[in-house]
Amino acid sequence: MTIDPEKNIHFSPTHRLQWEEAQQKDVILYPEGMVELNQSSAEILKLCNGSRKVEQIVEELERKFETTGLGNDINAFLEVALQNGWITQE
Amino acid sequence: MAGSHKSNITPPRWLLAELTYACPLQCPYCSNPLNYAKYPSELSTDDWKRVLTQARKMGAVQLGLSGGEPLVRKDLSELVKHARQLGYYSNLITSGYGLTEERIVELKQAGLDHIQVSIQASSQELNDHIAGTVSYEHKREVAHLVKKHGYPMVLCVVIHRENIHQMQQILEMAEELGADYLELANTQYYGWAHANRDLLLPTREQFEQAEAIAQAYKERVAGKMKIYYVVPDYYEDRPKACMNGWGTTFLTIAPDGVALPCHSARELPGLDCPNVNDYSIEAIWNESKAFNFFRGFDWMKEPCRSCDEKEKDFGGCRCQAYLLTGDMYNTDPVCSKSPNRHVVQEAIDSAKSASLVPGEKPLIFRNSKNSRDFA
Numbered sequence: 001m002t003i004d005p006e007k008n009i010h011f012s013p014t015h016r017l018q019w020e021e022a023q024q025k026d027v028i029l030y031p032e033g034m035v036e037l038n039q040s041s042a043e044i045l046k047l048c049n050g051s052r053k054v055e056q057i058v059e060e061l062e063r064k065f066e067t068t069g070l071g072n073d074i075n076a077f078l079e080v081a082l083q084n085g086w087i088t089q090e
Numbered sequence: 091m092a093g094s095h096k097s098n099i100t101p102p103r104w105l106l107a108e109l110t111y112a113c114p115l116q117c118p119y120c121s122n123p124l125n126y127a128k129y130p131s132e133l134s135t136d137d138w139k140r141v142l143t144q145a146r147k148m149g150a151v152q153l154g155l156s157g158g159e160p161l162v163r164k165d166l167s168e169l170v171k172h173a174r175q176l177g178y179y180s181n182l183i184t185s186g187y188g189l190t191e192e193r194i195v196e197l198k199q200a201g202l203d204h205i206q207v208s209i210q211a212s213s214q215e216l217n218d219h220i221a222g223t224v225s226y227e228h229k230r231e232v233a234h235l236v237k238k239h240g241y242p243m244v245l246c247v248v249i250h251r252e253n254i255h256q257m258q259q260i261l262e263m264a265e266e267l268g269a270d271y272l273e274l275a276n277t278q279y280y281g282w283a284h285a286n287r288d289l290l291l292p293t294r295e296q297f298e299q300a301e302a303i304a305q306a307y308k309e310r311v312a313g314k315m316k317i318y319y320v321v322p323d324y325y326e327d328r329p330k331a332c333m334n335g336w337g338t339t340f341l342t343i344a345p346d347g348v349a350l351p352c353h354s355a356r357e358l359p360g361l362d363c364p365n366v367n368d369y370s371i372e373a374i375w376n377e378s379k380a381f382n383f384f385r386g387f388d389w390m391k392e393p394c395r396s397c398d399e400k401e402k403d404f405g406g407c408r409c410q411a412y413l414l415t416g417d418m419y420n421t422d423p424v425c426s427k428s429p430n431r432h433v434v435q436e437a438i439d440s441a442k443s444a445s446l447v448p449g450e451k452p453l454i455f456r457n458s459k460n461s462r463d464f465a
Contacts, residue, residue, distance in 0.1 A: 001313050014242035016179060022101060022149030029179035031204040031244050031271055034152060
């Protein structure tokens with residue numbers, strides 16, 4: 001399983017991404033489990049709404065944080081997210 | 091002990107709401123107390139809503155709706171709706187018994203996130219025998235409906251000597267039913283399971299064989315179905331990190347409103363577990379004797395006290411120490427460093443002997459009649 005650059009990325013319909021006030025963190029919730037996210041991971045996942053491909057996610061985050069060269073890190077994180085079932089490309 | 095770790099108290103993350111002890115099934119390994127019939131009262135809808143609100147405010151985010159059979163509660167959808175509004179991720183932990191398509195849709199609309207369905211075996215005959223109720227076909231139908239309506243589904247199968255030989259078929263059944271997660275829960279020997287241990291505990295060889303089958307299958311279905319394996323701790327060298335540490339993460343509320351640091355803690359002596367009818371969740375979590383009892387490490391005896399692994403497993407399970415050694419402060423006897431490790435070996439030997447003379451002793455099924463005998 002690996003990210004297809006030609007396909008849009010969706011956040012998994014069987015997981016939930018949510019801001020937790022008590023923890024001051026974004027978290028992913030799924031059956032009987034929770035993953036705490038750091039800020040950059042959360043920023044990436046929030047853009048996985050089915051309307052963007054990898055390239056567009058990279059562009060948007062580079063624009064937002066006024067930087068370049070985020071491609072490798074974002075790709076690596078998305079691969080992990082895909083392996084964990086947090087995102088899909090179907 | 092009480093209050094000595096207040097500055098280090100972490101907020102609850104997991105709320106297990108045992109909505110009722112009523113259940114149409116009679117599984118002989120039920121985790122409810124043997125004498126549950128002694129506690130017939132149940133919190134009202136408003137009580138539960140208050141509990142959910144207070145625990146959420148403290149930081150609880152995973153909500154288990156359990157029992158007994160939570161579907162017995164007529165206000166289940168109302169509670170789910172309240173939980174969703176508060177931002178909980180809600181897990182319905184059910185036998186599936188009595189679940190109709192109409193109710194599955196109603197719960198979805200109320201905001202239920204996930205349904206965990208238990209199946210007792212991969213064949214109708216054995217499932218219905220263990221459940222003590224004809225339920226196999228119905229459960230399969232429920233599993234299909236859960237997936238049809240877009241829920242993530244955990245299929246939970248409790249593993250013991252009567253069904254461990256079905257491991258391969260259980261895995262195939264889970265895949266066929268479209269489970270997203272399969273929980274292979276080796277029986278934990280508390281409550282009813284402890285009373286039936288001679289008839290439920292498999293041999294080490296049986297465990298190893300079943301685990302190898304599950305492991306091979308896990309690799310085959312990677313990316314499609316996740317397999318959780320609850321370890322059989324009698325065959326381990328180290329105890330489980332029970333509850334992730336006492337009073338650190340988990341909060342259980344029993345049907346009558348008693349707040350417990352773990353769902354078995356009601357069986358421990360002298361904890362004076364508080365009731366949500368008398369105290370707020372915040373007071374219970376932070377101030378109560380019960381929740382502070384085994385917080386931190388000061389309560390420990392040797393060999394735990396000086397052990398370099400105590401921060402990893404917290405000395406194991408207090409309920410298991412009490413149940414098997416009679417002293418809840420002892421090291422969990424599962425640990426090979428425990429001077430009481432022999433009691434675990436004796437349990438293993440006793441179960442093995444019992445397996446050589448099948449039928450000598452019947453399973454004690456979990457029902458109100460048998461529970462009253464323990465009350």
